[in-house]
Amino acid sequence: MNKLPYRITLEEKDLPRKWYNLKAVMKELPPPPLHPATLKPCKPEDLKPVFCEKLIEQEMNTTDKYIEIPEKLFEFYRMIRPSPLIRAYNLEKVLDTPAEIYYKFEGTNTSGSHKLNTAAAQVYYAKEEGLTSLTTETGAGQWGTAMAMACAYYGIDLTVYMVKVSAEQKPYRKAVIETYGGKIIPSPSDTTEVGRKILEENPGTGGSLGCAISEAIEVALKSKNCRYVLGSVLDHVLLHQSIIGEETRIACEKFGIEPDIIIGCAGGGSNFGGLIAPFIGDRIAGKNKIRFIGVEPASCPSLTRGKYAYDFGDTGKTTPLLKMYTLGSGFIPSPNHAGGLRYHGMSPVLSKLYHDGYIEACAYEQSKVFEAAVSFARCEGILPAPESSHAIKAAIDEAVKCREAGEKKTIIFGLSGTGYFDLTAYMSYNDGTMTDYIPSDEDLEKGFSSLPKVD
Amino acid sequence: MNKLPYRITLEEKDLPRKWYNLKAVMKELPPPPLHPATLKPCKPEDLKPVFCEKLIEQEMNTTDKYIEIPEKLFEFYRMIRPSPLIRAYNLEKVLDTPAEIYYKFEGTNTSGSHKLNTAAAQVYYAKEEGLTSLTTETGAGQWGTAMAMACAYYGIDLTVYMVKVSAEQKPYRKAVIETYGGKIIPSPSDTTEVGRKILEENPGTGGSLGCAISEAIEVALKSKNCRYVLGSVLDHVLLHQSIIGEETRIACEKFGIEPDIIIGCAGGGSNFGGLIAPFIGDRIAGKNKIRFIGVEPASCPSLTRGKYAYDFGDTGKTTPLLKMYTLGSGFIPSPNHAGGLRYHGMSPVLSKLYHDGYIEACAYEQSKVFEAAVSFARCEGILPAPESSHAIKAAIDEAVKCREAGEKKTIIFGLSGTGYFDLTAYMSYNDGTMTDYIPSDEDLEKGFSSLPKVD
Secondary structure (H helix, E strand, O other): OOOOOOEEOOOHHHOOOEEEOHHHOOOOOOOOOEOOOOOOEOOHHHHOOOOOHHHHHHHHOOOOOEEEOOHHHHHHHHHHOOOOEEEOHHHHHHHOOOOEEEEEEOOOOOOOEOHHHHHHHHHHHHHHOOOOEEEEEEOOOHHHHHHHHHHHHHOOEEEEEEEHHHHHHOHHHHHHHHHOOOEEEEEOOOOOHHHHHHHHHOOOOOOOHHHHHHHHHHHHHHOOOEEEOOOOOOHHHHHHHHHHHHHHHHHHHHHOOOOOEEEEEOOOOHHHHHHHHHHHHHHHOOOOOOEEEEEEEOOOOHHHHOEEEEEEOOOOOOOOEEEEEEOOOOOOOOOOOOHHHOOOOOOHHHHHHHHOOOOEEEEEOHHHHHHHHHHHHHHHOOOEOHHHHHHHHHHHHHHHHHHHHOOOOEEEEEEOEEOOOOHHHHHHHHOOOOOOOOOOHHHHHHHHOOOOOOO | OOOOOOEEOOOHHHOOOEEEOHHHOOOOOOOOOEOOOOOOEOOHHHHOOOOOHHHHHHHHOOOOOEEEOOHHHHHHHHHHOOOOEEEOHHHHHHHOOOOEEEEEEOOOOOOOEOHHHHHHHHHHHHHHOOOOEEEEEEOOOHHHHHHHHHHHHHOOEEEEEEEHHHHHHOHHHHHHHHHOOOEEEEEOOOOOHHHHHHHHHOOOOOOOHHHHHHHHHHHHHHOOOEEEOOOOOOHHHHHHHHHHHHHHHHHHHHHOOOOOEEEEEOOOOHHHHHHHHHHHHHHHOOOOOOEEEEEEEOOOOHHHHOEEEEEEOOOOOOOOEEEEEEOOOOOOOOOOOOHHHOOOOOOHHHHHHHHOOOOEEEEEOHHHHHHHHHHHHHHHOOOEOHHHHHHHHHHHHHHHHHHHHOOOOEEEEEEOEEOOOOHHHHHHHHOOOOOOOOOOHHHHHHHHOOOOOOO
């Protein structure tokens, strides 16, 4: 029997009461978002018709290292948190590695992923501001589920534009969202101008995330007491997700764990950014030498093969321009079961840290990722989401390197969600029909050609 | 902010290291199981071709109040346990009740339910005994999932006979079981004599739990290193599930919680029996006055409308006879989404306690149960399994009585699993197509006519 518990679950009194604002400790800040019409830095008032005021304030905050979690939001957090930090004793045994492996598991709440951390915060602020409804989009469905749960709790109406093909392929995701009282509209729809236009041009389309975003924003813009919310990429989303990193830091300090490597999957970057926030803050201040590794699918490799450039956040080219690692908003990711990682860009904060050499990145093909997922599931008892399994794969590879070098390193990775709703993907892995797609250089060039001319 | 934490999660050092054996403290024991051919009490050797030896020993143990959890099994338990005891602050607020409500939530492990507690134990003992494979049946799929996880961990081959119609309607359950390496055979199948016979007589049949049990037992009987395992009803299963009650008791003592009422859903009875074990032991010893309420579906009311009689455990009439509250093994429960509660009989231990007046029972129609489930989901953030939602409904009713009487009682209920895999049921509730079926007295008489002539 090992001395350290298998699961470290913080007591409620030890839970973090503040978020960690990475931008307050970065030596250089990411360049500001630009207004798409003027190409001048966005002002808060540019964003007010779309986003809640308090969230815009957080988005722009570059001075406060800690931002207090409001009491009424903490009451929600203590319902769904802490998430456990788990020592992967069984995985270590299977890998026969001297490395110590830990994972921070965000999948124990009903929404099944870390998304609920920011959904709750965004809905809380909307409620405080006196708003009555919110709109958003969802692709894989994790974000829509999290939003539906948070809106049910705070009593806010929710309309979710769900990519039509997802709504059809994932009826259970739809069922959860509706059980929590969310209204689902398959996108494109005839409820918006942009939707009607797309339907007219292409009646048989299955929709896209870009289109769903445009529809959700249009609805928010047209109503006084309604705003739009986004589940990743933006700075205030990373801020809310820093609760993952803060809990991890507190657990590490309490149990004397000193990580050498921290790993997370990276789609828009909110899970990875949240996990590493306080640790990379200390790294910037010269207090540790931790390696940070973001893991992406080989089919959508924004960090490993993208360009650091100003780009739109949506394929409809309506959002402010963000300076980020991107494949171009016109890049069409090839099919991949990790829907949450199929995004052309990357959080501007993470992009800047990557650009400045503070974090590393790697990419894997999905068949290798599922191989890692299944061996993890069998020995650790948790069925991981395809997205999260990218981090598992990288952690296994690092642990194997430790075995080969005889080094006893401490590895922490983020297990951002469960695979309960991704069983179609596991079925295709189990029956051997899963295939890997890697974009060719020509595919990438096509995506880059969609980049706006700014720099 | 309330003083008591929202979630009580025991530290690993406080976890129970022993199971609680209810039979050692009962004033009168349940009558013994009878051999179906001789109608004489079963001897251990009668059961050896079917069950693991250690489990038969536990099944027969009426003397040891505590039975030690083996070290290598504890290593599995500490991976999936403790489960949290959660104070339902939000539900209390919604109900505006002076009652304090707590729930013990067994759905945080990948299998999604309490079934894993006994699956792990049964597979562990099979491994210790040198067996190489196990067979079982599954209907709703929770038990098959739990068995697949435990078998993957301990390295035992698993064959699951899955009711054909379930295998077709629940491809995702099948996918999880296969991801964990379990082999699924839709039942009836051509792999057994009994299966071939049934297929010959009725080629289009969708199968039944009774038939799946018979197939699984036949395969176990024919192989030297293979045994059969069962997920509920039997005494050793209740013993393993007493870990739920022991954790709850320890948490109550640590935080000064004194329950007045403990509620659980009851199908075969293992979840309810496990939750109440140490508390009802104290009740028998005159140390408390707790009310214990078992909740069943109105469509399958074995406690509330059944007979206390010797009956077969399966519809194929091959198992030993158990003295229990039963609707008759020939009773065909009308459609209900709580598949785990669609069983004609009830644990002999619980049946005896009910017969002797230690526990109460009530029954609800499923539309009322889902109404309770949805309001619980919206305020407490957990999507409950249909089975578990029966306990929610009863707890809500008791809490409302407290409001009306102005009484501050303490209610604990068992939330045995999540509804992740039951979204078809939620869909039918959401779209208003869910209907209630209550068996008529004639339906019940038909079931009773299948009872064997023993008493």
